[in-house]
Amino acid sequence: MPEPKQQMLSVAEALKKVTAGFSIVSAEQVALSDALGRVLAEDVESRLTHPPADVSSMDGYAVRAEDVAEAPVTLTQIGESQAGSGFDGSVGAGETARIFTGAPVPNGADTIIIQEVTDSDGNKITIKETTSKGEFIRKAGQDFKSGEVLLSAGRVLTARDLGLAAAMNVPWLTVRRKPRIAYTATGDEVMMPGDPVGPDQIVSSNSIALGAYIQSLGGQPVDLGIARDTEDSLRQIIAGAKGCDLLITIGGASVGDYDFVRKVLNEEGMDLGFFRVAMRPGKPLIFGNMSGIPVLGLPGNPVSAGVTSVIFLKAAMNVMLGLKDEDGTQPTALLGRDLKENDKRQDYLRAELNRDKDGNLVATPFERQDSGMMARFASADCLVIRPVKAPAAKAGDRVDILFFGDHSSLF
Numbered sequence: 001m002p003e004p005k006q007q008m009l010s011v012a013e014a015l016k017k018v019t020a021g022f023s024i025v026s027a028e029q030v031a032l033s034d035a036l037g038r039v040l041a042e043d044v045e046s047r048l049t050h051p052p053a054d055v056s057s058m059d060g061y062a063v064r065a066e067d068v069a070e071a072p073v074t075l076t077q078i079g080e081s082q083a084g085s086g087f088d089g090s091v092g093a094g095e096t097a098r099i100f101t102g103a104p105v106p107n108g109a110d111t112i113i114i115q116e117v118t119d120s121d122g123n124k125i126t127i128k129e130t131t132s133k134g135e136f137i138r139k140a141g142q143d144f145k146s147g148e149v150l151l152s153a154g155r156v157l158t159a160r161d162l163g164l165a166a167a168m169n170v171p172w173l174t175v176r177r178k179p180r181i182a183y184t185a186t187g188d189e190v191m192m193p194g195d196p197v198g199p200d201q202i203v204s205s206n207s208i209a210l211g212a213y214i215q216s217l218g219g220q221p222v223d224l225g226i227a228r229d230t231e232d233s234l235r236q237i238i239a240g241a242k243g244c245d246l247l248i249t250i251g252g253a254s255v256g257d258y259d260f261v262r263k264v265l266n267e268e269g270m271d272l273g274f275f276r277v278a279m280r281p282g283k284p285l286i287f288g289n290m291s292g293i294p295v296l297g298l299p300g301n302p303v304s305a306g307v308t309s310v311i312f313l314k315a316a317m318n319v320m321l322g323l324k325d326e327d328g329t330q331p332t333a334l335l336g337r338d339l340k341e342n343d344k345r346q347d348y349l350r351a352e353l354n355r356d357k358d359g360n361l362v363a364t365p366f367e368r369q370d371s372g373m374m375a376r377f378a379s380a381d382c383l384v385i386r387p388v389k390a391p392a393a394k395a396g397d398r399v400d401i402l403f404f405g406d407h408s409s410l411f
Contacts, residue, residue: 008278010388011311011346017273018287018312021294022319025245028177032165035157037410038175039218039321044151046168050143054105056081058136061096061118061125062109065133077123081106096125105137112136144168154322156218159411178220179320181313182241183210183248186227186234186261187300190251205374206250206298206305213309216406217317227252234264238290245320247293248313249286251300261297262286270295278388280345281371282308301371307348307383310404333401336364339386339393347386348402350376363401380404 009017027041056062067075075096081087083102091097091108099105099112110133117129144150150168151161157173165173185207193208211221222244227237234252241247252261262275270290275297277285281304286297296312298305318324333353349365356362365384366376385400386393393399 186252333361333363342390350380353381
């Protein structure tokens with residue numbers, strides 16, 4: 001059956017179709033040691049109060065404020081309080097107890113005098129400077145209290161978050177499972193890095209980059225290998241996607257004699273959502289659903305595959321993981337050079353970011369934007385977005401930008 005004709009979708013229309021094709025994945029429990037970068041599925045309440053009692057924030061002496069209202073004054077040391085081994089007596093008039101950082105404040109004391117302003121002679125401690133009541137005491141529950149929610153669902157867990165969870169006495173966290181993303185590069189010309197490369201062959205950089213990007217977004221990459229230029233090879237390869245949350249094909253999505261990915265997917269029962277998007281780079285982009293598995297067919301050019309991943313794969317992953325835009329606002333920058341008017345396709349221009357003398361962010365698109373130039377793509381800091389039919393722009397105009405966005409900042 002011939003494939004129905006379809007007008008190119010706008011990026012917004014295509015993105016809406018993609019995000020509607022996914023749902024949030026299930027949750028699982030993991031140990032703190034395995035939770036870095038995972039997305040929290042449930043709020044986390046503290047199982048204790050921190051600090052559990054009033055404690056000292058400095059090394060020094062626990063005193064009554066009224067005893068040190070004037071200085072110098074000499075007090076009698078009656079005991080010592082250490083972290084993990086507090087003083088079980090009570091500080092009375094004219095008395096003090098030696099105390100160390102993190103140690104509980106003894107009964108009767110309400111102030112800490114730091115050791116730098118004291119002299120000691122046996123058990124006689126001379127206070128040389130006064131201080132205010134309550135100085136250098138961390139009150140019980142000053143940090144957090146038992147039952148308080150300190151980590152909320154939907155958060156990408158950082159190293160600091162895990163430290164906090166440990167301090168809350170929480171050894172396990174309920175997180176979204178990692179979406180399993182299967183992917184395959186296509187083409188007789190494609191070889192893996194390190195293999196002998198013939199005169200008509202290319203190295204499969206797309207597979208490596210895509211697998212790494214899936215990991216950085218919080219997914220589990222499933223490399224199905226390279227599908228050769230036969231329909232049987234592709235069928236055998238994509239059969240390995242069973243049980244995955246998404247199948248990605250790379251290349252073969254255009255209209256050449258050997259670009260048969262869409263044909264095979266259709267014959268395998270794919271319900272086609274779209275196959276062309278009004279964007280540059282990335283026009284030949286497939287999205288559909290094959291027997292319950294969403295399918296995303298990326299273009300074969302490295303930059304096209306990368307840009308479409310940043311826009312569509314990231315959006316799909318965010319839906320599966322229950323992530324929302326950080327604040328819903330579109331980042332912008334000042335344009336670093338003049339640009340001519342745009343045509344019928346939304347442009348995503350690789351650009352470098354700098355700051356001007358006033359601290360404004362400036363995005364300067366590279367002069368050459370060829371979709372096969374991986375070195376330029378790797379050195380780019382962002383993408384400058386040029387809407388359909390955008391008029392000519394001058395350096396200094398404000399433009400929308402898109403960051404490549406992953407979960408790599410995890411401290």
